[in-house]
Structures are given as C-alpha cells and as structure tokens.
Amino acid sequence: MTDTGGPPAGGENLLFLTDEQLRKGIEAMFFAYRGFTADPDRILSGMDYGRAHHRALHFINRMPGTTVNNLLNILGVTKQSLNRVLRRLIADGLVVSRVGRRDKRERHLYLSEKGEALERELSKAQRARMRKAYRAAGPEAVAGFRQVLEAMMDDEIRHQYLSLREGRS
Amino acid sequence: MTDTGGPPAGGENLLFLTDEQLRKGIEAMFFAYRGFTADPDRILSGMDYGRAHHRALHFINRMPGTTVNNLLNILGVTKQSLNRVLRRLIADGLVVSRVGRRDKRERHLYLSEKGEALERELSKAQRARMRKAYRAAGPEAVAGFRQVLEAMMDDEIRHQYLSLREGRS
DNA sequence: CTTGGAAAGTCAACATAGCTGACTTAAAAT
DNA sequence: ATTTTAAGTCAGCTATGTTGACTTTCCAAG
Numbered sequence: 033m034t035d036t037g038g039p040p041a042g043g044e045n046l047l048f049l050t051d052e053q054l055r056k057g058i059e060a061m062f063f064a065y066r067g068f069t070a071d072p073d074r075i076l077s078g079m080d081y082g083r084a085h086h087r088a089l090h091f092i093n094r095m096p097g098t099t100v101n102n103l104l105n106i107l108g109v110t111k112q113s114l115n116r117v118l119r120r121l122i123a124d125g126l127v128v129s130r131v132g133r134r135d136k137r138e139r140h141l142y143l144s145e146k147g148e149a150l151e152r153e154l155s156k157a158q159r160a161r162m163r164k165a166y167r168a169a170g171p172e173a174v175a176g177f178r179q180v181l182e183a184m185m186d187d188e189i190r191h192q193y194l195s196l197r198e199g200r201s
Numbered sequence: 202m203t204d205t206g207g208p209p210a211g212g213e214n215l216l217f218l219t220d221e222q223l224r225k226g227i228e229a230m231f232f233a234y235r236g237f238t239a240d241p242d243r244i245l246s247g248m249d250y251g252r253a254h255h256r257a258l259h260f261i262n263r264m265p266g267t268t269v270n271n272l273l274n275i276l277g278v279t280k281q282s283l284n285r286v287l288r289r290l291i292a293d294g295l296v297v298s299r300v301g302r303r304d305k306r307e308r309h310l311y312l313s314e315k316g317e318a319l320e321r322e323l324s325k326a327q328r329a330r331m332r333k334a335y336r337a338a339g340p341e342a343v344a345g346f347r348q349v350l351e352a353m354m355d356d357e358i359r360h361q362y363l364s365l366r367e368g369r370s
Numbered sequence: 371c372t373t374g375g376a377a378a379g380t381c382a383a384c385a386t387a388g389c390t391g392a393c394t395t396a397a398a399a400t
Numbered sequence: 401a402t403t404t405t406a407a408g409t410c411a412g413c414t415a416t417g418t419t420g421a422c423t424t425t426c427c428a429a430g
Contacts, residue, residue: 047340048335048340048343048344049332049335049336051328053335053343054328054331054332054335055263055324055328056347057331057335057343057346057347058237058324058327058328058331059362059365060346060347060350060351060362061233061234061237061350062256063350063354063358063359063361063362064230064349064350064351064353064354065230065234066277066354066355066358067353067354067355067358068227068230068353070355080414080415081415082414082415082416083415083416084415084416084417085415087231099378100378100379101377101378101379108235109416109417109418110417110418110419111378111379111380112379112380112381112382112417112418112419112420113416113417113418115379115380115381116415116416116417117415117416119380132378135377135378135425135426136378136424136425136426137377137378137379137424137425137426138377138378138379138425139378139379155224155227158227159220159223159224159227161353162223162226162227162353163218163223164352165349165350165352165353166217166218166222166223166226166349166352167218168348168352169345169348169349169352170348171217172341172345173344173345173346173348173349174217174222174226174345174349175217175342175345176338176341176342176343176344176345176346176348176349177226177229177342177345177346177348177349177350178225178226178229179337179338179339179342179345179346180233180334180335180338180342180343180345180346181229181230181232181233181334181346182229182233183333183334183335183337183338184233184236184237184330184331184334185232185233185235185236186235186236186239189232189235189236190232192232193228193229193232196228251386251387252387253386253387253388268406268407269406269407269408270405270406270407278387278388278389279388279389279390280406280407280408281388281389281390281408281409281410282387282388282389284407284408284409285386285387285388286387288408288409301406304397304398304405304406305396305397305398306395306396306397306398306405306406306407307397307406307407308406308407308408371430372429372430373428373429373430374427374428374429374430375426375427375428375429376425376426376427376428377424377425377426377427378423378424378425378426379422379423379424379425380421380422380423380424381420381421381422381423382419382420382421382422383418383419383420383421384417384418384419384420385416385417385418385419386415386416386417386418387414387415387416387417388413388414388415388416389412389413389414389415390411390412390413390414391410391411391412391413392409392410392411393408393409393410393411394407394408394409394410395406395407395408395409396405396406396407396408397404397405397406397407398403398404398405398406399402399403399404399405400401400402400403400404
C-alpha cells in the first residue's frame with residue numbers, strides 16, 4: 033500500500049517521494065501557513081474582523097468591480113457566508129456595492145478609500161513576511177516553491193489562480 | 202541569506218521581490234492550502250469530525266505518548282479548544298489517555314487501533330496529493346518549496362518543526 | 371406579451387471551532 | 401506548608417462555515 037521505510041524505489045532521485053519526505057512537506061505546509069496568516073490575523077483581531085474579511089478585501093482590491101458571484105467562486109465559500117462578511121464591510125464603509133448597469137441582478141464591488149487603506153496595511157504585513165522568506169531562500173527556491181504550490185491546487189482552482197496572474201477578472 | 206552558486210547579486214535578479222511577485226506568492230499559498238486540506242476535509246465531513254480532529258490525530262501519531270501540554274504548543278490553540286476535540290476522540294475510542302508514571306499530573310496520549318486506522322486514511326489521502334505535486338515539480342523544486350516554507354514560519358514554530366523532523370518529542 | 375425558470379442576492383437559523391475567564395483537582399516543587 | 405504547574409471543566413462569546421427559504425431581476429419559450 034504505502035512504502036514505509038523501504039529502500040528507495042527505482043533510483044536515488046526519487047528519495048523525495050518517500051512517505052517520510054512527504055510527511056515533512058505536509059508539516060512544513062501546516063506550520064508555514066500559520067506564519068503566513070499570523071500578521072494579518074494580529075492586525076484584524078483588534079478590530080473585530082477576521083480572515084474572511086481579509087480575503088474579501090484582498091480579492092476586491094485585486095479585481096475591482098467584480099461581482100459577488102465571481103468572488104464566491106474564488107473564495108470557495110457559500111454566498112450566504114460571503115454575504116455576511118460583505119454586509120459588514122459595506123456597513124462599515126470599506127466596500128462599495130453598485131447595482132450592475134447591464135444586469136441589475138448583479139452587484140459590483142469596489143473598495144472605498146478606507147477599504148483600500150486597510151487592505152494596504154494587511155497586504156503590507158503579509159508581503160513583508162513573504163519578502164523575508166523569499167530573500168532568505170533565494171530566487172531558485174522561490175521558483176520551486178511556486179511550482180509545487182501550483183501543482184498542489186485543484187485543477188479548477190489552478191485555472192482561477194492563473195487567470196488572476198494575467199490580470200483578468 | 203544568499204544563494205550559493207546562483208547568478209551574481211546585481212539589481213535585476215531581485216525582480217522576484219517586487220510587490221507583484223510577492224502577491225503571486227501570497228495567492229499561490231492561499232489557493233494551494235485549499236487543495237492541501239481538501240481531501241482530508243472531504244473524508245472527515247462524513248463523520249462529524251473536522252480539521253481540528255485531523256491535526257490532533259496527526260501529531261499524536263507522530264509523537265506517541267506526548268502530553269496534552271506539548272500538543273497544545275504544537276497546535277497553537279487554547280487548552281479549552283483542544284480539550285473539546287480530545288474529549289470526543291477519547292470518548293469515540295480513537296485516542297487513549299494514560300496518567301503519567303513519573304508525573305501523575307500529566308496525561309500521555311496514544312492512538313488506538315481505530316485511531317491509527319483513521320489517521321492512516323487521512324494521511325494517505327494527503328500524501329497522495331503531496332506526492333503528485335512533488336512528482337510534477339521535481340526534486341529541485343521540492344527543495345526550494347521546503348526552504349521557502351521554513352523561512353516563512355515564526356522562529357519558535359520553526360524550532361518545533363525542526364525538532365519534529367529529528368524525531369524528538 | 372405573458373409566464374415560468376434561472377440567476378443573483380438576502381435573511382434566518384444552526385454547527386463548528388476558535389477565544390477568554392473563572393474554577394477545581396491533583397501532584398510536584400519550593 | 402505553601403505555591404506552582406498540568407490538566408480538565410463550565411459558561412459564554414465570536415467568527416465563519418453550513419442549509420433552507422425568500423425576493424428581485426432577467427431572459428427565453430410559448
């Protein structure tokens with residue numbers, strides 16, 4: 033079923049596929065994600081917002097004018113769950129929702145000045161940690177990091193990720 | 202800090218530190234983590250367990266006989282939160298808690314046969330995804346992946362991660 | 371044109387899993 | 401003997417996920 037500690041199968045360059053190596057990768061992913069979210073979480077905890085608000089701000093900033101439905105697909109939560117978050121962000125004046133011109137069922141989302149300010153603060157902290165990690169590991173490690181992460185995504189999600197990279201909404 | 206044997210450290214090869222590149226890394230991390238947890242989540246959702254139970258099973262399996270306090274430090278949650286999870290796992294016969302021999306205040310945690318079976322199922326699914334990603338990206342990418350993740354952890358967490366790698370509890 | 375279905379969004383109610391604070395019990399350390 | 405530590409419990413709060421039921425709007429088939 034799974035090879036637990038046997039000799040490396042089929043040559044020495046498959047060593048990185050032993051269960052032991054895979055487990056290390058799994059734990060690295062777990063602990064690194066904690067660090068990844070730590071700084072924004074700290075900032076948000078003081079103002080009664082959470083990670084969900086951060087994610088919404090991030091992607092609205094990334095794709096101004098996006099519809100609720102589009103945001104839903106990217107975040108991978110139910111519309112009811114997202115709606116609760118958006119309602120607060122709109123009530124607090126961080127996000128602006130405009131009825132669609134062509135299709136009045138749609139709501140197009142934008143950040144207000146205030147929303148942009150908070151998004152900047154959050155992403156600045158998160159970028160600082162990422163920059164430190166990138167700098168410590170070097171360009172080639174970064175390339176490998178991105179390759180493995182991309183390969184780890186679900187296919188559909190990877191397509192969304194790649195579309196985002198190209199600046200399409 | 203500096204990469205060994207890469208191109209000379211001029212101005213241009215710091216391109217991977219632009220805000221744009223960092224943002225791509227941030228989004229890759231976000232989407233990849235979704236994939237990372239997707240398979241265990243699917244398995245667990247059918248049996249009224251959640252991610253918290255998975256994490257507890259993983260680390261008890263990893264460090265049999267660990268104390269509650271040690272597990273607390275590794276998981277980074279409050280004892281009340283962990284206790285809710287452990288109580289269920291013990292009641293359901295997945296985890297065994299034994300009073301310490303030397304220090305009777307401590308409880309040492311072990312997986313039962315049933316607990317080991319579930320842990321195997323969960324980690325098998327998660328390893329399969331990791332294996333696929335590793336295989337697609339190749340050994341050098343994997344090395345870079347791990348370097349960046351380690352650099353992304355909080356210092357204290359990184360020490361715990363490295364201790365785990367060496368098999369200490 | 372009307373009507374019926376589909377799509378987008380909203381409201382209500384519930385579950386999970388974090389959190390803090392206050393407390394008990396037992397054992398170890400001082 | 402007193403204090404500290406490890407573990408556990410109870411109560412209550414928050415954030416964020418879920419389903420189900422609903423309204424408004426759009427579009428297309430009859």
